[in-house]
Structures are given as C-alpha cells and as structure tokens.
Amino acid sequence: MTFILAILGRWGVPERFQRLVAYAGLALLCAALVAAWLWQHDRKVIAHHEEKITRQVEKKTGRASEAATEAAGNTKERVEHENERARNAASGGTDPLKSGLDCLRRAGADCPASR
Incomplete structure (x- = not known):
C-alpha cells in the first residue's frame, strides 16, 4: 500500500485523498x-x-429418422399388399374396375391407396 501511496503522491494527489483513491483503485x-x-x-x-x-x-433426430424410415417402409408394404389384392380381385370379376375399387374400399379408410 505504501508503494501505491508514493506513486499517488508523485502524481500530485493530495495526501488526504491518497488512501481513498488507493482503496477505490483496489476495489x-x-x-x-x-x-x-x-x-x-x-x-x-x-x-x-x-x-x-x-x-x-x-x-432424437436419429431416432426420428429411424422411425420415419420404418413408417415409410410399412406404409409402402401395406399399399403394395392392398394394390396386389385389388389387382387379384379385378382380374377375377366381370367388371375389373369395380371389383378392384371395392376391394380397396374394404381395406379401410386408413389405407393410403383408398383415399
């Protein structure tokens, strides 16, 4: 502290303010x-x-990506299966278009191919 007070004295700080300035500087x-x-x-x-x-x-992104890939695969398989059933029904009836559409409608509203 003496060193700081000496420097402040050389800089022309009055003696009564030297301690105050030194403590303020330290703070x-x-x-x-x-x-x-x-x-x-x-x-x-x-x-x-x-x-x-x-x-x-x-x-979470990895898990979501895996789930999306699996869901897409399941949907594709389900659509292909329902389409195959509709083709089989259409080939066996007298009105192929009506038979195929009826088969798809029976597959359910959740089947993407029947929307």
Missing part, C-alpha cells in the same frame, strides 16, 4: 478481476450446455 481492480472470472465461467457453462443440447438433438 475497481478486484471488481474487474471478478467480472473477468465470471465472464470466463459463464462462457464455459454455456458451451457445456450447448454441447449437451446438441447431443440430445442429434440422438
């Missing part, structure tokens, strides 16, 4: 150090959180 220095530490800490916490969220999103 500002401490506040700046704490602010710098908090800034670094916040950056690390945010980066960690973003990495965690990214991993979760990638995992």
